[in-house]
Amino acid sequence: MYKQMSVGLAALWLSSVAVAAELTPWYQQGQAALQQAIGQTVNTSRAKNIILFVGDGMGVSTVTAARIYQGQLQGLAGEQHRLFFETLPYTALSKTYNSNQQTADSAGTMSAMMTGVKTKAGFIALNERPQRGDCVAALANQQTTFLEQAEQAGMATGVVTTARITHATPAATYAHSPERGWESDFDMPAAAKQQGCKDIAAQLLVFELGDGIDVVLGGGRRNFLPVAKPGVDNNTFNGVRRDGRNLINEWQAKYPQGSYVTNQQQLQALNTSSTAQVLGLFSDSHLPYALSRNADSSEPRLVDMTSKAIELLSRNQQGYFLMVEGGRIDHGHHGNSAKKALTETLELAEAIEQAYRMTSAEETLIIVTADHSHVLTMAGYPTRGNPILGKVVVNDEQGNPMPQPDLALDGKPYTTLAYANGEVAMNKKTILPRESVSAVNTEADDYTQQALVPLLYGESHGGEDVAIYASGPWAHLFRGVQEQHYIYHVMRHAAQLDSRSSSE
Structure with missing residues (x-):
């Protein structure tokens, strides 16, 4: 009898606790999240399009702080807020170490994401066999990038960044180098030039796969222009090339139907129905921080470049691959400026949301990650x-x-x-x-x-894991703790590159 009463009282107590819990918004939020997870279905269709967003240096602490910061800018407490990309249905952790460094750099990490193999710090799309700066060995140990493979398969391709287009992260999509610093011929030793290595800017010009990279938008104009000759010309763009080449003129000759743009107005004025390839170089070096922008700024925002790139690339019926980098998150951290880094993170989040709105989750795989963290x-x-x-x-x-x-x-x-x-x-x-x-x-x-x-x-950079957020075809493969080069393998599987051909 006593035991039965005890059991009954216990049941009554548990019931009252459950009812009380259900009345709190925290409990209701947890139940809503559970039901959303239960109702999630996987998409195993071929990914017609793939967009890879890389927040350079966007570690977990950066994402957490940026989430709170954005919420507080909206008048909220901030902690319950979520950045748009945090609402994507699938997540994983990425182990970022280089093959020779516990705490990584951007060249080796982006190369891993682009080629499917880890490599050394400072390497651009090479395997780990050469020594850093060894041109001869580098020429024999290049790794084909996902962007190169996408071009070969007939997909349209694009690279967008707020950094120099020759900087490590964007460079790893199209170039191959044993030294990330070889952005122009001025940066290279004479021996490497004699041995046949090309600077990263020049490699963009000799890209011959498919019909070439369709959209290239970012900074770094100085690496494409020659040094001005006193009394001969007036180089207002502060070129650094010592070989006398004007790579912008060469690009325009190579793509006579293409468009070269230098500011936001020209970018927005592009006719997306008739424009072929686009090269946009909006600054001598990196694009300015978002905090430095004003009403008169001529440089486009990351969301502007992303939107235009998607408009242009979407014309290809065989789909496209687009890499978008929020490059200045990293630079803000290097200068110990959290506000700059967080503001750049919010700029990236806005670009991701815009891309999601412009595409279909049924046919577009969107991946958001970082190359490494910060301290x-x-x-x-x-x-x-x-x-x-x-x-x-x-x-x-x-x-x-x-x-x-x-x-x-x-x-x-x-x-x-x-x-x-x-x-x-x-x-x-x-x-x-x-x-x-x-x-x-x-x-x-x-x-x-x-x-x-x-x-x-x-x-310095931080060595802890970074997050991966994803939606679209095969996004459910992003789960658990993965090596960073796993991202390449998911992209290749989702796009079914082996079954595509340029004649599709």
């Missing part, structure tokens, strides 16, 4: 809703926010976001004492977060 940290027990770029305000013993920022052992406040290393360590150029941020606006555009270990060359 951005998010810590300090800030209260919920605390400005992600602000100073840490903790909760009191009752769980309510304190009226003033928390103080470290040195008696000074500190920020939620900081870096494990960087050039701006502690008090700018000195290690101790730590600079006080009491009267500093840590949310200002030009504020640089404090760092622990001073490095001569600036903040």
